[in-house]
Amino acid sequence: MTVNMNINGQLFEVRLQDNPSAKAFVKGLPLQLEMDELNGNEKFADLPHALPSSPVRPGTLQAGDLMLYGTKTLVLFYASFESSYRYTPVGKVINPQHLSAVVGKKQIQVGFNEH
Numbered sequence: 001m002t003v004n005m006n007i008n009g010q011l012f013e014v015r016l017q018d019n020p021s022a023k024a025f026v027k028g029l030p031l032q033l034e035m036d037e038l039n040g041n042e043k044f045a046d047l048p049h050a051l052p053s054s055p056v057r058p059g060t061l062q063a064g065d066l067m068l069y070g071t072k073t074l075v076l077f078y079a080s081f082e083s084s085y086r087y088t089p090v091g092k093v094i095n096p097q098h099l100s101a102v103v104g105k106k107q108i109q110v111g112f113n114e115h
Contacts, residue, residue, distance in 0.1 A: 021051045037107060061081055063096045
């Protein structure tokens with residue numbers, strides 16, 4: 001399943017994982033989030049409701065990864081890097097090539113909608 005992610009008028013398609021977290025995420029759509037900058041590689045925002053979580057240590061996070069930190073914090077990675085943190089995979093941006101340029105280094109408004 002895929003959903004649309006809109007950042008500053010730029011549309012990205014996100015392929016969702018087949019897991020309880022992604023299924024619960026879809027049930028909360030449409031969703032508008034104000035995502036804050038962190039570490040020059042990610043944006044994050046607290047969700048209105050907790051989602052089921054099953055965290056894993058991915059090791060290398062890829063640009064375009066959409067992850068759940070804890071049970072309520074949605075994280076969008078726009079740069080690839082190594083991490084020892086644990087996340088629950090929610091989805092992945094299908095074509096993340098321009099994601100870094102679109103998100104910039106400031107707070108952003110992100111909309112998620114079903115196809």
